[in-house]
Amino acid sequence: MMKSKYCLGLLFFGLVSIYCHGQRLKIEPYTFVSKAKDTLQAELGTFKVLENRENGKDSIPLSFIRFKSTNSNPGSPIVYLAGGPGGSGISTAKGKRFELFIKLREIADVIAFDQRGTGMSHRLPNCDSRVEFDFAKPIDKAEYLQKTKDNCIKCLEFWKRNKVGLAAYNTTENARDIDELRKALNSDKISLWGISYGSHLAFEYIRLFEEHIDKAVLASLEGPDHTIKLPTSTEQFIFHITEKAKDNYGSSTKYPNLKNKILAVHQKLKESPQVVTYENRRGKTVTVGVSNFELQATIAAFYLKNPWDSKRLPKVYNELYEGDFSQIAPQVMMMKRFMMMPPRPMPFAMDMQSGISEARMKIVEEQIDRTILGSTINFFLYEWMMGLDVPKLPKEFRTMKKNNVNTLLLSGTMDGRTYVSSGKEIAKDFTKGYHVIVENGGHDLYMQSPLVVALVLDFFKGKEIEVEKLSLDPVLFE
Secondary structure (H helix, E strand, O other): OOOOOOEEEEEEOOEEEEEEOOEEEEEEEEEEEOOOOOEEEEEEEEEEEEEEOOOOEEEEEEEEEEEOOOOOOOOOOEEEEOOOOOOOHHHHHHOOOHHHHHHHHHOOOEEEEEOOOOOOOOOOOOOOOOOOOOOOOOOOHHHHHHHHHHHHHHHHHHHHHOOOOHHHOOHHHHHHHHHHHHHHOOOOOEEEEEEOHHHHHHHHHHHHHHHHEEEEEEEOOOOOOOOOOOHHHHHHHHHHHHHHHHHHHHOOOOOOOHHHHHHHHHHHHHHOOEEEEEEOOOOOEEEEEEOHHHHHHHHHHHOOOOHHHHOOHHHHHHHHHOOOOOOOHHHHHHHHHHHHOOOOHHHHHHHHHHOOOHHHHHHHHHHHHHOOOOOHHHOOHHHHHHHOOOOOOOHHHHOOOOEOOEEEEEEEOOOOOOOHHHHHHHHOOEOOEEEEEEEOOOOOOOOOOHHHHHHHHHHHOOOOOOOOEEEOOOOOOO
């Protein structure tokens, strides 16, 4: 409800400027067009926040799209927190989740928020320094690490020369932006809806501003100290796939000995890296080197996130065991090309400053060299954290706060990025939380089934959650 003693609204030619609590919120009509060409009349909102709240200098604009509620008595605004970090809430609303954004209007206004450094909000200059690699030879982890680390140093120097306040792009400042958004909307409370890094951001908002939260729905959970995933968690997920692939949900294609084949493939590549050829889309023969590390990084990048990714994994490893690299070679080349790229400023700053606790660091260090994929699920974030001079948020940031927020937490059993075991650990601190395990759910589980959509809607409508597990149809392995 708008409080007239705090806010003054002026209407000029369809544009509204609202002054709330000393802030200026600009709202204007906006024709929202989804990627599927669905069109909806919405509102574009812009407000300013301090870029660095410690020195009080420079303000930056942040933007959001507001989908007005169809409810005559709407609840607290629902703010969408995109994953990544680096994802755009506005871009997300244009994609497959558009349907859920629209349905949530039955409950309240829905806010697609672009976090600082993303989308339509204030953007940081990109560093264009690249790394050079010889694609035709197998490259070990040490060479990749040294060259990418050196490139990060070049980019840090570039941002410093250009007076980019990278230290202000951290999850604590991001959470404070959300509370500035709440104030700008003139709402006592907001509800949070997020995924992956969006859940990581939500946990910091809970730590700082719990009293201003109505409800929260969070999926693919990344806890305060979970920026760096444990190597054994990734390995256990791989073994989960090998168990499922034995019978392949009763289909005729089965993989009874997949675990041993996976272990054998990696051991052979450790001893004897490969140089293979394949024909690209233009019909040109391409030579690519494949080391064990390059295979690890390729599997982590392309084959684990969702069940429609991991469905290819048993077949690929089966082919590799037989010495056939033709199917994975193009993905290895894509991974090599990605290694050339400089870090993007917002995701790099957010992840690096979230950091890792000393206790978790010791666990990761013990696990890297004795697990199938090492720490490749984290790209080089862990190693960069150890070797680059980037400030970290204080240790209290990495401690999950026990709270009373009415929350629906969702974890998918076929999510190879954020794991059910991590979700269970997080759920212990939610005294009013419901942790629902989505059987066969992937990382991007919100639109995987109408069952998930219905569960999210029911929760935001205030209905009691009576299930602990939601079973979706499995995606068969190829």
